Amino acid sequence: MAGRPVTTGPVTRFAPSPTGLLHLGHAFSALTAAAHGRFLLRIEDIDRERCRPEYEAAISEDLAWLGLTWPRPVLRQSDRMAAYGAALRRLAPLCYPCRCRRGDIRAALSAPQEGAPPAGPDGLIYPGTCRGRDMADAGPDDVIRLDVGRAFAALGVDRLSFRDQDGADHPMGARDFAATIGDVILARRGMGTSYHLAVVVDDAAQGITLVTRGLDLFDSTWIHVLLQRLLDLPTPVYLHHRLIRDDAGRRLAKRDDARAIRHYREAGASPADIRAMLRFSPSAP
Ligand code: GLU
Numbered sequence: 001m002a003g004r005p006v007t008t009g010p011v012t013r014f015a016p017s018p019t020g021l022l023h024l025g026h027a028f029s030a031l032t033a034a035a036h037g038r039f040l041l042r043i044e045d046i047d048r049e050r051c052r053p054e055y056e057a058a059i060s061e062d063l064a065w066l067g068l069t070w071p072r073p074v075l076r077q078s079d080r081m082a083a084y085g086a087a088l089r090r091l092a093p094l095c096y097p098c099r100c101r102r103g104d105i106r107a108a109l110s111a112p113q114e115g116a117p118p119a120g121p122d123g124l125i126y127p128g129t130c131r132g133r134d135m136a137d138a139g140p141d142d143v144i145r146l147d148v149g150r151a152f153a154a155l156g157v158d159r160l161s162f163r164d165q166d167g168a169d170h171p172m173g174a175r176d177f178a179a180t181i182g183d184v185i186l187a188r189r190g191m192g193t194s195y196h197l198a199v200v201v202d203d204a205a206q207g208i209t210l211v212t213r214g215l216d217l218f219d220s221t222w223i224h225v226l227l228q229r230l231l232d233l234p235t236p237v238y239l240h241h242r243l244i245r246d247d248a249g250r251r252l253a254k255r256d257d258a259r260a261i262r263h264y265r266e267a268g269a270s271p272a273d274i275r276a277m278l279r280f281s282p283s284a285p
Contacts, residue, residue, distance in 0.1 A: 011040065011207050012036050013206060015042040020055060022059055023260050028278045029212065031066065039070050043059070043078075046077045046191055046198055058262065080202065085192060094147055094230065095145060097138035100130060102124070118180075120180050122181060122184040122220075125180070140189075145185055145186065146186050146227075148174070152174035160225045162225045165237055203224075204228070212241060213239075215240045221240070
């Protein structure tokens, strides 16, 4: 007897943080992911201070209302600290503890005659003040940073790249990485991990083969590719989709409650209305 046919197609995910209500931008992201493969939901709740169970419940409700389904149980990052700890230990030889606060970094970076200090996808480009420190000296008030110069040297490469859904290759050289992204944080103060490390570990653990996410995260993707190489994890294909903006052209954020899916639901909109509002088309998101 033949069992169920083996379906091999892309595995996608939507990975919201339960720090507010989902808005139209999230709906677009989730619909895009679901249109491109087997859809998984992941709750990115490593920031325990900002995440709320009621928002997590609202996420499931709003996605179900939109017509999406996903396998249960849902992976929750707060249950995955051991996996992040293991990845961090593996990367420790390429890391250092850093005690600099944002003000220290800003002061180290700013020449009075120049404008705003350079920032990348992980915030201000870290000037390297703590780079010589040893991991054995890491204290509870430190963050853990990856020394990207040592990381590229350990890999023996001077560039990385990822492929997008259309087959285009997006390269990034080691020097550009250091200049435009810098020594990224792998463990935030008191958190044991960071967004970047957790995402990479979980995309691999969940077998995600196509990461669909907003263009605002495009530059973060190189960080993830570097971590995948260092941890011997596969690099998925990426699809960075357009951003949903408000009338003033600003990207929607959690504070935009007026654009919350919940708000439209309560005002009588249907899931089809939301798709129309987003000009969502499954074939050309
Ligand atoms: N949790 C991230 C967010 O809400 C999503 C990330 C991703 O696609 O990697 O923006």
